[in-house]
Amino acid sequence: MHRTPWLRVFALLGMSLVLAGCPRETPDPSEIVARVGDAYLTRDVVQELIPENLPPEKKSSYLQKLVNQWIEAQVLAQAARKEGLELSPGEQYKANWVQLDMLGNKYIEQKISNLIPVTEKEIEEYYLANQEEFKRDFAEVHLVHLFLEKRDRAIEKDIRESKSLLEVIEKNYLDQRATPLLEPNGDLGYVIYDHLRPEFKRALRNRKTGEIIGPIRTRDGYHYLQLLDRQPEGSIRSLDMVREEIAARIKLQKRNQEIKKLIESLKEKVPIETHFNHLNMN
Structure with a gap:
């Protein structure tokens, strides 16, 4: 079943809201998909939001819904600005966090391959060590x-x-x-x-x-x-039945280990400080 990546949608729409409040050049009219006041939604942003596996027959309704959501978000945000409303530091942090998370995931995808090898020996060892999981x-x-x-x-x-x-x-x-x-x-x-x-x-x-x-x-x-x-109930599924499931689990474990190593190596290259004493931890 197709699932809309709405987190990604909201993040990119959020970026367009932020950009709407900043002075910038007016885009080429042929690139404009929608306009609200001085804010523009351009074709390149919309193209980024089209899922790769979206069925062709659903594309039109998906794009219309997306553009209408952007328009509604812009109308509300611009009205809020006119009345002097602003995001609190915590709300701004949440908005920035989505973009940080997306950028970090993009870096991981670039640095760590999804083609992680899993051997038959690893699968068999996992199966024998985790029999209870396959009851x-x-x-x-x-x-x-x-x-x-x-x-x-x-x-x-x-x-x-x-x-x-x-x-x-x-x-x-x-x-x-x-x-x-x-x-x-x-x-x-x-x-x-x-x-x-x-x-x-x-x-x-x-x-x-x-x-x-x-x-x-x-x-x-x-x-x-x-x-x-x-x-019967309580019997153990055969290795052949769960081989693909085990391989997927091992791949995920290995990938998470590689991500952890990558993060630890990056931490060594940048000064990091924590001051938990500045927080009320009780």
């Missing part, structure tokens, strides 16, 4: 699922003659067929048993792994299930 909170079943709105004799024949429901699905391109259900056609992976439809739970009761079950009639149509595995 199942609930009983789970590994299922393959097929849904048909109407019974199909040819597909039912394939199912009877096959030991793999997934092969039947792929052979008939049923995994590419849209369904009106939450459950897609294909391998569902491990799912929490208690979250299954009541009809599925009844059908799976006392079934052996590998067994193909169905057709299961529901108000939607007909379902087939193949039970590939059962795992």
Whole structure:
């Protein structure tokens, strides 16, 4: 799901508000997107605020919302200035902090690569040392699922003659067929048993792994299930199931360590003082 980076939006809009109060040259008219009094919103600022993964069909509404927010912010800020209102030192600090944070993150991105290597040995060691983190909170079943709105004799024949429901699905391109259900056609992976439809739970009761079950009639149509595995509550997920998650955790740990080293090295190059005695710490 796309998430709007509103912190970044507000930071850049805030910069434009600050600049609006400072004398500067009028931008090229062809670059102006909006104007409120002597304040201008230019194309380059707006372009900076367009998320890379914004779907094309949402671009127009996103930009209109962005420009309207800038206009409203300018109208309010200019009215506040006319009445002599100013930001308190604490409020100004918060505004500056957003810009400092963004600039610092930009520096980190430039200095520290996101391509952090993680070895299989590191993954295995993490897995063995943190087994408790991979315990199942609930009983789970590994299922393959097929849904048909109407019974199909040819597909039912394939199912009877096959030991793999997934092969039947792929052979008939049923995994590419849209369904009106939450459950897609294909391998569902491990799912929490208690979250299954009541009809599925009844059908799976006392079934052996590998067994193909169905057709299961529901108000939607007909379902087939193949039970590939059962795992009880409290069992440990296999390494294959959590390998990518572990790799991501290790990468994050390594990156945070690199960031800490970078900050410590920078601290050594600049005079830093703290005077906590000037604060009321009680």
